[in-house]
Amino acid sequence: MPIVPTPHASARAECFVESVIREMTRVADAHGAINLAQGFPDFPAPEALKEAAVEALRADINQYAVTWGAPSLRGALAEWLRRRRGVEVDPDTRITIVCGATEGMIAAMLGVLDPGDEILIPEPFYENYGPDCILSGAQPRFVPLAEGFRLDPEALEAAVGPRTRAVVLNTPHNPTGRVFGREEIEGLCRLCHRHGLLLLTDEIYEEILYTGPHRTLLLEEGMDERTLVVSGASKTFSVTGWRIGWVISPESLTSGVRKVHDFLTVGAPAPLQEAVARALAWDDAFYDGLRAEYRARRDLLVRGLQEAGFRCETPEGAYYVMTDVASFLEPGEDDAAFALRLVREAGVATVPGSSFFADPARGRTWIRFCYAKRLETLEEAVRRLGAWASQRPACSS
Ligand SMILES: Cc1ncc(COP(=O)(O)O)c(C=O)c1O
Incomplete structure (x- = not known):
């Protein structure tokens, strides 16, 4: 019998990995976590x-x-x-x-x-x-x-x-x-x-x-x-x-x-x-309403994150908050491991910062939260993150 090579993906497709953002949605679903990872709303369309x-x-x-x-x-x-x-x-x-x-x-x-x-x-x-x-x-x-x-x-x-x-x-x-x-x-x-x-x-x-x-x-x-x-x-x-x-x-x-x-x-x-x-x-009233709603969501999440000890600036646009989690990382832990731990321990899914950098090492201390969510969703996420942060031992690195 001739040896037939196993079919394989193209060299081009082998050059990149599956989307981490979309993968985090699946991880969130598997753990029943609140999904603040992928950028899509959990509220109805107009x-x-x-x-x-x-x-x-x-x-x-x-x-x-x-x-x-x-x-x-x-x-x-x-x-x-x-x-x-x-x-x-x-x-x-x-x-x-x-x-x-x-x-x-x-x-x-x-x-x-x-x-x-x-x-x-x-x-x-x-x-x-x-x-x-x-x-x-x-x-x-x-x-x-x-x-x-x-x-x-x-x-x-x-x-x-x-x-x-x-x-x-x-x-x-x-x-x-x-x-x-x-x-x-x-x-x-x-x-x-x-x-x-x-x-x-x-x-x-x-x-x-x-x-x-x-x-x-x-x-x-x-x-x-x-x-x-x-x-x-x-x-x-x-x-x-x-x-x-x-x-x-x-x-x-x-x-x-x-x-x-x-x-x-x-x-x-x-x-x-x-x-x-x-x-x-x-007319323009639609856009004024959209902005006011997103502003309220942004303010709720940023306040909650800061109170829980996450370091972040108030975003000027889009619906994400990039946070520096260096002070939360355990020795040897990177952003991807931390994001998985946050899903398990706090029940909140985010995106590891390394997915936004060519060299993952440059995103090692960052994670991204998405706030295109209902206020109730964000309130619950903030509550969970606050409870999680208050149970942590004193900061490590
Ligand atoms: C910067 C940026 N561009 C494009 C997209 C995707 O847009 P679309 O749903 O229109 O393909 C996203 C989705 O998160 C995004 O963040």
Whole structure:
């Protein structure tokens, strides 16, 4: 009998591990812990949005939409961008509707970068960007944020080489909760101009911030022609399972993104595109309410964490708190072991900080909490963490 090799995964797929964030959700479920790990709400989506989806299904909008997005959604999005972001975008030439910002980022990378192109990624970073680079053949250069999780212009400049083609920016930022300020953004844009770089901005938390309205990178001088904005409905409308996202690209790059999107997924769910189109027409009161609710959740969690002895800053946006747990670690314990211990001992699941760093050692003392949860959920989590912290022996390392 000839020896037949065992089937194996591709070398490319072997280059990255399963998502730690999604794994922590399974660990939480297995232990009956409160899941403050993965970034999704435990509260219902807006009633009017669900009604709009039901109507679309009843109207038999069940077949493929136009691959790059239903005209109704692209039109509604262009109008929304004019009203809420102050930018004019042609829906026919610059908007591609995709299956969530997740697909948006990989379609953008595959559509505009060549294998071997280098891409700068400020670190810590949302874990998907690593596999996105591997799948698209781009070489990531991770550039640590400076003290206070600030963009570091000198470090970014020093990381630019002859093959650098793009920078990934995520603001409001997961996992740190930073909303990058004027000076940081202007510095980054100058870098892009100086070196002719593209900017891939992940603005998925654009409506969840506490420091004033979001300013899209498309508004920065001269950036319109070199910026691809990735965003979507998941976070704004509390529908992470609907998989409706978008990419706004310069006209010259749109066909690259659209062709990749077409062959990856054909299109985003047709009836849900119609529902999101309706939601984009809601007035500003919806966003004021969303922000007020998230502010209350943030304040509850940050206060509770600080009272329990966790070291953290108050986030400016998104719905995460990054906490330094150095004082809680037992000798030899790292963030992953600590996160598992917190599930077992306190009944609260978080994400180990190392999943946001290229070198896990750099995230060894951090964990991330998500507060996209009902106030009752957060109250119970805070109660559990307080009880757990009060039973601990005096701090170790
Ligand atoms: C920074 C960032 N980008 C993208 C996503 C995924 O967005 P979507 O559900 O639209 O794929 C997340 C989800 O947590 C995120 O934190």
